[in-house]
Amino acid sequence: MTSDAETAHVHEHHWEWSWAPLFVVAGTFFLLPISFGFYFAYDSLMYTAIFAGLGTVLLLAGVSIWVNEGLTQTPLLAGVANIGLPIFILSEIFIFLSLFSSYWMLRLGGQSWPPEGTPDGGLEKGIPLIMTVILVSSSVTCHIAEEKLDHGDLSGFNKWWIYTIILGAIFLGFTVYEWQHLIHLDFIPSTNAYSTAFYTITGFHASHVLLGLGAFIAVLIPALGGRTNKTFVNCVSVYWHFVDVVWFFVASQIYFW
Amino acid sequence: MNTHTTTAGHAAVPAWKEWLLTTDHKRIGIMYLVGSMAAFGVAGLMALIIRAEQMELGMQIVTSGTQYNSFLYFHGAAMILAFLIPGLTGFAANYFLPLMIGARDVAFPRINAFSVWLFFFAIILALLSFVIPDAPDIMWTGYPPYSVNTSGNTAFYVFTVHLLGFSSILGAVNFLVTVIYLRAPGMGWNQLNIFVWTTVAAFVLQLVFIPVLAAAVTLLLFDKYLGTHFYDPSAGGDVLLYQNLFWFYSHPAVYVIFLPAVGILFEIIATMSKNRVFNYKAAVYPGIWGIVAISGIVWIHHLYISGMPDWIRLGHMVTTLLISVPVGILVLSLWGTLYKGAITYNTAMMYAASCLYLLLIGGLTGIPLALPSMTLHLSETSYVHAHFHFIMALFSAFALFGGIYYWFPKMTGRYADGALATFSFWMNFIGVNVTFWPLFIIGKEGMPRRYWDYEMFKDVLVMGHPFEDFHKVATVGAGIIAIGMIMQTYNFIHSAFKGKPAPTNPWNSRSLEWTHTVSPPGPGNFGDTDVVVDENWTPYEYNK
Amino acid sequence: MRKLLSAMTGLAGAALASGQALAQEIRNPAEEWEHLWDEVMMDITIIGVIMTIAAIVMLIKYRATSPDQVGTAKKLTTVQSISFALIPAAVFMADDFYLAANGWTVWNAYRRVPENAMEVKVTAYQWYFEFEYPDGTVADGLLGDDDLPKPILVPQGQPVVFRMYSEDVLHSFGLPYYRVKEDIMPGRITYVWINTEEAQTDAVLQCAEFCGENHSKMSNPIHVVPQDEFEAWLAKTAAEG
Numbered sequence A: 001m002t003s004d005a006e007t008a009h010v011h012e013h014h015w016e017w018s019w020a021p022l023f024v025v026a027g028t029f030f031l032l033p034i035s036f037g038f039y040f041a042y043d044s045l046m047y048t049a050i051f052a053g054l055g056t057v058l059l060l061a062g063v064s065i066w067v068n069e070g071l072t073q074t075p076l077l078a079g080v081a082n083i084g085l086p087i088f089i090l091s092e093i094f095i096f097l098s099l100f101s102s103y104w105m106l107r108l109g110g111q112s113w114p115p116e117g118t119p120d121g122g123l124e125k126g127i128p129l130i131m132t133v134i135l136v137s138s139s140v141t142c143h144i145a146e147e148k149l150d151h152g153d154l155s156g157f158n159k160w161w162i163y164t165i166i167l168g169a170i171f172l173g174f175t176v177y178e179w180q181h182l183i184h185l186d187f188i189p190s191t192n193a194y195s196t197a198f199y200t201i202t203g204f205h206a207s208h209v210l211l212g213l214g215a216f217i218a219v220l221i222p223a224l225g226g227r228t229n230k231t232f233v234n235c236v237s238v239y240w241h242f243v244d245v246v247w248f249f250v251a252s253q254i255y256f257w
Numbered sequence B: 001m002n003t004h005t006t007t008a009g010h011a012a013v014p015a016w017k018e019w020l021l022t023t024d025h026k027r028i029g030i031m032y033l034v035g036s037m038a039a040f041g042v043a044g045l046m047a048l049i050i051r052a053e054q055m056e057l058g059m060q061i062v063t064s065g066t067q068y069n070s071f072l073y074f075h076g077a078a079m080i081l082a083f084l085i086p087g088l089t090g091f092a093a094n095y096f097l098p099l100m101i102g103a104r105d106v107a108f109p110r111i112n113a114f115s116v117w118l119f120f121f122a123i124i125l126a127l128l129s130f131v132i133p134d135a136p137d138i139m140w141t142g143y144p145p146y147s148v149n150t151s152g153n154t155a156f157y158v159f160t161v162h163l164l165g166f167s168s169i170l171g172a173v174n175f176l177v178t179v180i181y182l183r184a185p186g187m188g189w190n191q192l193n194i195f196v197w198t199t200v201a202a203f204v205l206q207l208v209f210i211p212v213l214a215a216a217v218t219l220l221l222f223d224k225y226l227g228t229h230f231y232d233p234s235a236g237g238d239v240l241l242y243q244n245l246f247w248f249y250s251h252p253a254v255y256v257i258f259l260p261a262v263g264i265l266f267e268i269i270a271t272m273s274k275n276r277v278f279n280y281k282a283a284v285y286p287g288i289w290g291i292v293a294i295s296g297i298v299w300i301h302h303l304y305i306s307g308m309p310d311w312i313r314l315g316h317m318v319t320t321l322l323i324s325v326p327v328g329i330l331v332l333s334l335w336g337t338l339y340k341g342a343i344t345y346n347t348a349m350m351y352a353a354s355c356l357y358l359l360l361i362g363g364l365t366g367i368p369l370a371l372p373s374m375t376l377h378l379s380e381t382s383y384v385h386a387h388f389h390f391i392m393a394l395f396s397a398f399a400l401f402g403g404i405y406y407w408f409p410k411m412t413g414r415y416a417d418g419a420l421a422t423f424s425f426w427m428n429f430i431g432v433n434v435t436f437w438p439l440f441i442i443g444k445e446g447m448p449r450r451y452w453d454y455e456m457f458k459d460v461l462v463m464g465h466p467f468e469d470f471h472k473v474a475t476v477g478a479g480i481i482a483i484g485m486i487m488q489t490y491n492f493i494h495s496a497f498k499g500k501p502a503p504t505n506p507w508n509s510r511s512l513e514w515t516h517t518v519s520p521p522g523p524g525n526f527g528d529t530d531v532v533v534d535e536n537w538t539p540y541e542y543n544k
Numbered sequence C: 001m002r003k004l005l006s007a008m009t010g011l012a013g014a015a016l017a018s019g020q021a022l023a024q025e026i027r028n029p030a031e032e033w034e035h036l037w038d039e040v041m042m043d044i045t046i047i048g049v050i051m052t053i054a055a056i057v058m059l060i061k062y063r064a065t066s067p068d069q070v071g072t073a074k075k076l077t078t079v080q081s082i083s084f085a086l087i088p089a090a091v092f093m094a095d096d097f098y099l100a101a102n103g104w105t106v107w108n109a110y111r112r113v114p115e116n117a118m119e120v121k122v123t124a125y126q127w128y129f130e131f132e133y134p135d136g137t138v139a140d141g142l143l144g145d146d147d148l149p150k151p152i153l154v155p156q157g158q159p160v161v162f163r164m165y166s167e168d169v170l171h172s173f174g175l176p177y178y179r180v181k182e183d184i185m186p187g188r189i190t191y192v193w194i195n196t197e198e199a200q201t202d203a204v205l206q207c208a209e210f211c212g213e214n215h216s217k218m219s220n221p222i223h224v225v226p227q228d229e230f231e232a233w234l235a236k237t238a239a240e241g
Ligand code: HEA
Pocket: B141, B254, B255, B257, B258, B301, B302, B304, B320, B321, B323, B324, B327, B328, B329, B331, B359, B360, B362, B363, B364, B366, B367, B369, B370, B371, B375, B378, B379, B380, B384, B387, B388, B391, B392, B396, C047, C051, C091, C092, C093, C095, C096
């Protein structure tokens, strides 16, 4: 890890600092807890809008500073994010496991299934199939993009990266469509145990897709200007594959069981 | 090792930026320390109100039961989530872990700053509960259906947990990668400080178990505000689901507190007795990792009275009791480190010595609680309060304070010891005994927890006295602690700027943070030469 | 160990025979609790005292006499270090099993309801309890004329089992006098039984699980009285209700 030439090198050290973490946290803070609180606990649409707006601006600013710094500065140890991300994913796995076990508990808790209030014949099975195909293909395009980057083909990378984003967005579009459809059928979160689990788990997965898309765009914008960082790309794509794998479990447990 | 990174202009950066916006692990550590001490101060103030309210029958200080409940909520949640966990895994680990392993910083400095900001905003959110209408009033455990039905603002509770949880998860990722990849060249696993091992173990617990807590409270949020039915039996949910998820995290969380606290003790005791850690490998592998291994299968001991099936309560009785085996092995190493030592006393060592006693009282009083038949009576009484205040609020907090004294010269270049330190130590030590022993006694006779009034017990006599007398003693004790703590806080602040200057290695320790850095260490920690250790080096090698 | 085995076979036997053979002997959990408490206290006190003395002796004996003195403990050999882990582990484990076996025995006393027990249904509300007797009479613990909750009576001599249910949030049925408590919740039915051989007017039922604003006010005396007194009270309550 350490070459002798490097250790012999004399470094000048100074205090490091950055605005990015503060901005991202402040943004998240206003966007989630505060807006949520004003909307649900204190019923104030105006404050919700103000704080959500403020939060979004701060969040975007923070992320862009962060990405910029990530591209211009070298970390203590190159590529170490490739180890950090899987460790983080371990923790994500436990969140999904908790959600699934809550669902199993609801479902195996003795009620007849599907419980009353579920649309006749259960949920539509075609949509999740299409969604699976879309998500899997997005994993493939993502992988191709990475290959292109490995071979130094930046414009090829950009192209395939954009395909991935489009596929991801279509996937989200399907979620929105399906939710709308079900809400029309009066299948809303409070309908019964099934809807409870359905919206929670698909929603939670969708939020991961959204986060992934955000990360894709954060990679894309500088990449269009010719700046990329392999570790960054690699992490985003590993995350995306993870989101993809989770979807298999969502689909099998929620739709096809 | 290439450590150099360039920020825009390092020519003339204002000092406040270099502090507030820092990504340096030491300064982040200090920020954690300041934040967690502030949380301790406010939550301690709540404790004083609680004690004043319980001192006599009837209502004295608070204006309603709900207000008492919100204060108690804040006290419990802030002490655990915003004082001890950030104090130990935020401050202590941040500042000293990289120094101990010879790293120039953590693996992801910006994520580290991100974690500390999540922590600060979580505190802000928690503090907001004093100014918003309908403050959360659901206790730190937040059990539904109450937390769903209440008009209190459960959302703020949930989001506080989210922010802190996310902060800890990222911290865990950061530190695990740091320990695995940034150890000084030559440093093998059996050469790590015990403190490093205990924090690694704590971070593993955080990484695996926090997500479960996050899920539990998220479902609470959905149930309350989005109308889902996870915890609602009338629509197929189950109230016990929450309790299971919650304790599946919150039991291991007590070891997230316990382990680093023990780690600090090892550092203090080994250094002050100039002795090698007794049976190092036993302490690490069956000890620390034994605790980690069992910690995930004992949570039902918090649900002994909650109507779980009998067989599962008995199963967890056995696993809970078995925790005493790894803890016992770890504790033997702690005791053994004194054996044939050459002990010098200072404030840090006094805290460490008192911790041995607090650990025994707190840990051993957990043993009756581990037996479901005993707990059918003891659960939800002030006996439980006394148990966990001894092991958590006293033992772990004292270990943290001892650590602050121990590392104070490193962080500031000055000593914090002196008459004021000694005096405040004794105030604290006497105060905690006066406060919490009476709670054991009346707890055993049935004094329930979370009661601001106990009128129905006015005829119950213990040793010839009503509960009220015991509560009075406890309140006096809390007053003594308060004086001690305030003096100590003053002493820290004063000594940081005006204390007696200290040499770089005042205790003649062998550990890297003392031998290889100046006090306080500058950016990059070790100056120009990277730390390299040989295979015979250990942090505890005094007697070659 | 033998106790553990007999407790285990006892449990299995009970599950099979659903308590037929065991029903003759009516145990007294509260008394057994007190006995177990003494035993456990003895156990942990011994451990605590040994460890404390060891600590104090070492803290005093091994003080440094000069500033640059160092500790002289030898590095353990492999055999030593394994023994220093295994032997204590075995000792601790033996103690754990001893405690587990005793705890388990008492547990059975708590959880096996005598067959002749009278069943009282308890429903908990924010913030009071309601009791339904086998004959359908309902008594609640709401405040009486003197602003104190009215006592609830049960007959002496016949064990009483409370089957409990909650309409709103969690509560808990805590009876320190009988050294017992169990949560009450929506969606599940839980139970507690008490041995009523002795009459008493001291027991206070208290809510022991946090349930909101008046959690600390949710309580009710429970008296054990002779059969005739109980019947008179029941009749009177039925007439009022
Ligand atoms: C740092 C925090 C911490 C730690 C380390 C512990 C450690 C232990 N705790 Fe504690 N506990 C809490 C914090 C902690 N606890 C909190 C906060 C609560 C209440 C939460 C709430 O409801 O709000 C609680 C509640 C609690 C309960 C639930 C009570 C109830 O609500 O009904 C139980 C029951 O089993 C329990 C048991 C134990 C045991 C067996 C240990 C063991 O790990 C102790 C092991 C240590 C020793 C045993 C001493 C040293 C060992 C030896 C000297 C070796 C030889 C000993 C033997 C062979 C016995 N604790």
